[in-house]
Amino acid sequence: MTPIITRPGGGARSETVRIRRATxxxxxxxxxxxxxxxxxxxxxxxxxxxxxxxxxYIETHQVFAAIEPGTDRLLGFYSLILAPPELDxxxxxxxxxxxxxxxxxxGHLRDEAQRAGLPGVRIVSHPPAEGFYRSVGARRTGxxxxxxxxxxxxxxxxxxxxx
Numbered sequence: 002m003t004p005i006i007t008r009p010g011g012g013a014r015s016e017t018v019r020i021r022r023a024t025x026x027x028x029x030x031x032x033x034x035x036x037x038x039x040x041x042x043x044x045x046x047x048x049x050x051x052x053x054x055x056x057x058y059i060e061t062h063q064v065f066a067a068i069e070p071g072t073d074r075l076l077g078f079y080s081l082i083l084a085p086p087e088l089d090x091x092x093x094x095x096x097x098x099x100x101x102x103x104x105x106x107x108g109h110l111r112d113e114a115q116r117a118g119l120p121g122v123r124i125v126s127h128p129p130a131e132g133f134y135r136s137v138g139a140r141r142t143g144x145x146x147x148x149x150x151x152x153x154x155x156x157x158x159x160x161x162x163x164x
Contacts, residue, residue, distance in 0.1 A: 018102065020109045023064040023078060025056030030075045031066070031092075039095045040129060048152060054080075054090070062089065065109060067102050077102045079110055086114065087123040088161070091130075107137045107161070114163045124159040131157040138162065 023031065031054040035041075041049045058064070063081040068074065077093035088110065093102045114122050124134055125145050135141070139159040147154050 017070060018076060018105055019068045019070065020065050020105065021068060023059050023066045025059055027064075027066055027075070027078075028054055028056045028059060031059070031064070031078055034075060034078065034092050034094060035090070037095070038092055040092075040127060044153070045127070063113060064090075065106070065113070067093075067106055076100075077106055079106045081110055081113055081122065083117055083119070085123065086117075086119040086121065087125070103133060104137060111161070111163055114161075119163050121163050122161045124161055126157045126159060128154060128156060131159070134159050134161070 032052065035049050035052050035054060038049065054064075058080075063083065064078060065081075066078040067076040069076050075094065076097040077091070079091040080089040081087075082089050091103070091106060093106070110122065124139055126134055131141070134157075139161040141157055141159050143158045145156045145158050147156075
């Protein structure tokens with residue numbers, strides 16, 4: 002899949018987005034992407050207000066970043082925990098949503114999970130993102146109850162089959 006990247010004043014062009022392993026140097030940009038996500042405005046804002054993606058997290062987990070062609074602009078990222086298998090984080094920059102970046106990241110996640118021999122990956126979804134995960138093949142398996150004060154709402158629990 003080749004997402005369509007639109008540049009200001011330049012129209013849309015089909016280019017290959019590069020996905021690479023995130024490094025400790027990416028920590029501030031990943032944190033900024035999480036904290037400024039419009040998906041976490043309003044009642045969800047408290048959950049990401051103080052969130053930090055630190056260098057230690059990046060070195061411990063399988064964190065991959067989608068980078069705009071010809072630049073080093075971060076379009077999105079995901080974090081895969083291998084044991085037990087879980088998609089821990091996935092964010093797409095607000096101005097890159099709708100361009101296929103999320104689907105590209107899920108495809109990459111599937112490849113990584115398959116290489117690791119995982120049969121499926123658990124996803125505890127932000128409620129508004131459930132439709133996206135279902136559209137890429139995840140199946141709802143239940144609901145994770147709210148856990149105040151960290152999380153004030155119930156969250157859909159899904160599994161993304163890999164095999």
